[in-house]
Amino acid sequence: GAVVSQHPSRVICKSGTSVKIECRSLDFQATTMFWYRQFPKKSLMLMATSNEGSKATYEQGVEKDKFLINHASLTLSTLTVTSAHPEDSSFYICSATGTSGRGGQFFGPGTRLTVL
Amino acid sequence: DAKTTQPTSMDCAEGRAANLPCNHSTISGNEYVYWYRQIHSQGPQYIIHGLKNNETNEMASLIITEDRKSSTLILPHATLRDTAVYYCIVSGTGTASKLTFGTGTRLQVTL
DSSP states (O other): OOEEEEEESEEEEEEOOOEEEEEOOOOOOOOEEEEEEEOOTTEEEEEEETTTSSSOOOOTTTTTTTTTEEEETTEEEEEEEOOOOOGOOOEEEEEEEETTSSOOOOOOEEEEEEOO | OOOOOOOOOOEEESOOOOOEEEEEEEEEEOOEEEEEEETSOOOOEEEEESSSSEOOSSSOOOOOOOOSSSEEEETTOOOOOOGGGEEEEEEOOOOTOOOOOOOOOOEEOOO
């Protein structure tokens, strides 16, 4: 139980375009979802925290207008990278907490974004 | 959240126990110790967590010192598939509790 999926797993886009990444909790209701970014050979960095039906809380230094987060239901959160540039190329990972019965977060498999 | 300190890397022979240490001297009374691992190009995988008692599950054992200032993750019989970066994180258990990832320990299991 407690499976989190992400789609797509990989995406390549041109500079200036927007990319949407979906994060779904498959077998539990996710009251809170988190979005992380990981650059090569670096650790995960939290970008934002989102709760269903409310605005996301962004970490310091993360542009909320560039990284749009929508958490419209208890099983789906989306991250949209707007006007993507090569420096946005990274591994984006979501996680979720909810009614699983234990603490901690369940992570998705990640989405590799490459901006040309 | 309290910070953690882990060795940068460790090696372990396949079939032997891997003991991964973690220091968390500033842990507060209501914070748990979590262990996750990340295999290359995948999302982190939950391993185990504990408050003050030792814990064991099908993946690993967690030994927490009595003063809770340090802990050790034990993989009893390491295999090549256990090669990964292991993260020790201190956090609460609330649904909105953040996880702050440090640099972790890169465990290399060898033949």
